[in-house]
Amino acid sequence: GEDVEQSLFLSVREGDSSVINCTYTDSSSTYLYWYKQEPGAGLQLLTYIFSNMDMKQDQRLTVLLNKKDKHLSLRIADTQTGDSAIYFCAENIGVDSSYKLIFGSGTRLLVRP
Amino acid sequence: NAGVTQTPKFRVLKTGQSMTLLCAQDMNHEYMYWYRQDPGMGLRLIHYSVGEGTTAKGEVPDGYNVSRLKKQNFLLGLESAAPSQTSVYFCASSENSGEPYSEQYFGPGTRLTVT
Numbered sequence: 187g188e189d190v191e192q193s194l195f196l197s198v199r200e201g202d203s204s205v206i207n208c209t210y211t212d213s214s215s216t217y218l219y220w221y222k223q224e225p226g227a228g229l230q231l232l233t234y235i236f237s238n239m240d241m242k243q244d245q246r247l248t249v250l251l252n253k254k255d256k257h258l259s260l261r262i263a264d265t266q267t268g269d270s271a272i273y274f275c276a277e278n279i280g281v282d283s284s285y286k287l288i289f290g291s292g293t294r295l296l297v298r299p
Numbered sequence: 300n301a302g303v304t305q306t307p308k309f310r311v312l313k314t315g316q317s318m319t320l321l322c323a324q325d326m327n328h329e330y331m332y333w334y335r336q337d338p339g340m341g342l343r344l345i346h347y348s349v350g351e352g353t354t355a356k357g358e359v360p361d362g363y364n365v366s367r368l369k370k371q372n373f374l375l376g377l378e379s380a381a382p383s384q385t386s387v388y389f390c391a392s393s394e395n396s397g398e399p400y401s402e403q404y405f406g407p408g409t410r411l412t413v414t
Contacts, residue, residue: 190341228303228389228405229342274341286357287403289341 190290192275197296204262206293208275211256215277216285218251220260223272223292232273233260262295270297301325303406305390311412312380320375320409322390330393331373332357332403333365335386342389348373380413387411 189211198204210218216237221229235242235249235258242249248261262269275290303324312318322331329350334342334357344357348367362384364376373392377384387410391403 194339226407228391228407229403230405231402234402276341285401286344286347287342289343291339291341 190275190277190288192273192290192293194291195294195296197298198265199298200265200267202265204260204265204269204295204297206260206262206273206275206295208258208260208290209256210258210275210277210288210290212277212279212288213253213256215279217278218249218258219276219278219287220247220249220258221274221276221289223274225271229274265295265297267297267299270295303390303392303404305388305406305409307409308407309410311414312377313414314381316380317376317378318380318411319377320388320390320411322373322375322392322406323371324373324390324392324404325371326392326394326404327370328392328394328404329370330395330401331367332391332393333363333373333375334389334391335359336389336408337386345375345388380411382413385411385413 192208219234220232222232223229246263250259272292274292276287278285306321332347333345346365348354351370354365366374390406393401393403
């Protein structure tokens with residue numbers, strides 16, 4: 187079946203690195219995503235990785251993909267208070283002739299000053 | 300360019316009442332989606348549309364209907380609201396979900412409470 191799992195909560199000190207983990211079940215996913223949701227707002231795409239890559243770096247963000255273990259992680263370097271938000275992992279799976287996103291339950295990141 | 304907008308932002312309904320949530324996008328996107336977000340759960344797809352005049356069921360369609368009469372608008376209807384439909388509803392749009400990668404753009408959400 188389709189399932190994406192994340193831990194619910196992470197607390198870090200400002201300036202430290204944050205690592206948010208995710209596991210997924212569908213090995214046919216072609217893209218995996220990280221979305222960010224700030225309080226009272228919709229989701230915004232933060233970054234994504236194609237399934238034939240094992241790492242993607244984008245400024246303070248590093249995405250690691252272990253396709254064998256179906257494990258995805260998001261590392262935020264030098265975490266700031268503005269990074270406090272809920273982070274959703276999502277995989278896309280094929281449905282008929284289109285694709286749909288399956289979301290995890292979200293990890294709430296709290297950055298302490 | 301407003302992106303994806305949703306109205307209303309908040310609503311309280313009594314059990315059995317009906318209402319329509321409106322989603323509008325100004326990006327000329329073909330695909331539109333309605334999700335619901337419940338505490339401790341990820342977003343779940345209710346219905347989606349691959350173009351004007353077409354709709355399809357998602358994971359949790361029961362109790363909801365949708366219409367896409369104009370390309371820029373996607374309406375979500377609750378004919379007879381139930382407390383189990385208390386949730387935050389998000390609309391999203393994308394250029395083309397027929398491609399493996401197609402970013403979805405989300406609206407700010409509608410918080411609905413059914414008493």
